[in-house]
Amino acid sequence: MKVPEIRPPVELVVASGKGGVGKSTLTAVLALTLAEKGYRLVAVDADAEAPNLHLVLGVEEWSRVDEVREGRLAYILDDRCTRCNICAEVCTYGAVEVKDGRYTINPYICEGCLTCSLACPPKAIRYRFRVKSGEIRVAETHYGFTLVSAETMPGRPNSGKLVTEAKNLGKKLLGPSGVLLVDAAAGIGCQVVSSLTGAQLVVLVAEPTLASLSDLKRIHKLTKHFGIAPMLVINKYDLNIDTLPLIEEYAEKENIPVIGRIPYDPSVPKAMAEAKPITVYDPDSPAAKAAKSIANHIAENVLPHWRAWWAKYRPRKPEPYVPIILRPGQDNSRKHA
């Protein structure tokens, strides 16, 4: 197969809502397959609070590490503090703690929003600026493509900003054509929003559990806000055969093509322990074969004609995000308003 030049680059995100369903395992196989077939490719680990893709890919050293120092951290000057408690009242995050009559700010919670310092009557609150919020790292993998990985400092906010910066670096390294492959975080918060912003295609990964189905619905709704065309992979599909139809029914109802099912396979954790993608650790294992055929399908049938794919499976009607704003004297807070 002649690999098409994808210009401008396409952004393909692997996401799931629920954690631990196999995003990084699948992303690794997909990246290897695309690289093998000759696609220009940069992989981005966009799970800055729990980055793991480099471990699956066996990355041993980073060729580049950029510190990101965008954080702000409030602290209280005790000799100026009048114990008025206003900072504790205004902090949205509950970061102000009182211990033995002393007011302190928990550095693992503080967002650096400045509100407490603006509200403090005796001006007793100062900020440390340029606090390290995390790192963005680059590695050349053993498999012929570049990995960009974001990692936040434990307990620090705004991991979404790091993800955006990691993606921007990934795009820069990729250049004018190719595939940006993004491994998203669990959940539907700022990191995932940053991962999906600007993407055209998403591979949703689910397992046949009620929990995964619930999270799938939420992440799918988010991808609809962004007008992204989804496809679904069901992992560990044989662990709970009775819940499998619920996932498939949802996919059918929502026009999400199911592009593959991966069986539960004890080789997967063993491959992780060896820091190898499953298709390298044991190419003949059932999970490796299934993941490989999914990756081949994406490489051969989706990406070469991604615009047609997008047109076929994009959300039928736009479902933009609509904020619920309450004006004084108005109550439209109910969910089904």
Added chain:
Amino acid sequence: MPPALVAAVTGGKGGTGKSFVATNIAVLLSRQLELLLADLDVEAPNDHLLLGATRLENEEPIAVFFPLIDYNRCTACGACAKACDTGAIVMARGTPPMVMPRLCSGCRACLYACPYNAISSEGRRVIGYTYSTPIRRSGGFRLVTGLLREGEEHTPPAVVAAKRRALRETPDEGLLIVDTGAGTGNSISAAIQEAELVIAVTEPTPLGLHDLKAILEIARGMGKRIWLVVNRAGIAGHEKHVELAKAYGAEKTFLIPFDPQAARSYARGAPAVEECPACPASKALQELAQALLAEAREKGVKAK
């Protein structure tokens, strides 16, 4: 009255079994103790599903501050936009500020920064909902759940709102069990803030180990006591996980073996400790619950 003991179940990596552990120990301990379970995984809350609850009850909106600008008073001085850390207030030169709702975190910095009182303190935005659902299993207990609206990106305020409701509704002198989301950012530290004891659930892979380290860093930094739980023990080696947790001062280690039957009960939404109390995973969960029960008694948690 505040809870007599707050224990938080967390872990860093997704899918290690946080909710599995939290729901099962809540079911077991509800036979003896007054307790409340708080699902603070507001991005992907699932505890109600694992407990077989068909719907969440007693909805309350999570309403955070939202700047409503009075353009009759606004002089377009730019103080609000300068104070805004999230870039939610955009201003072209000389034009009045505009607020981008999705980016706004509701922090109020603009409200305090505005020199002309042009921002109302009464505007609110609903970023999600909290629920309080009675669980009629075992001894019975209440489940408080936080839920972030799809499209909202500011997780910590939703976590804080759900946590406050949980603290308010925990029975007097009771036990509060907190279940956090995946991750290691400040939405997790906010969730474990009141906890004395952190139960870190990991899996025996290098991925679990990597994320466990970040969680232990936070837990130790915040002065928490730590217990380690290795879930799906046996699928790969866990020596390094145990060693690492000990280096961070973990007091106890519990191993929950990989158990397909327990996994099936999880998938269906029935607690393993009730569905198959003799399963290997259930036995390990009982051991963990026993240890927590002893801890709770020592702290004077009210018995049923």
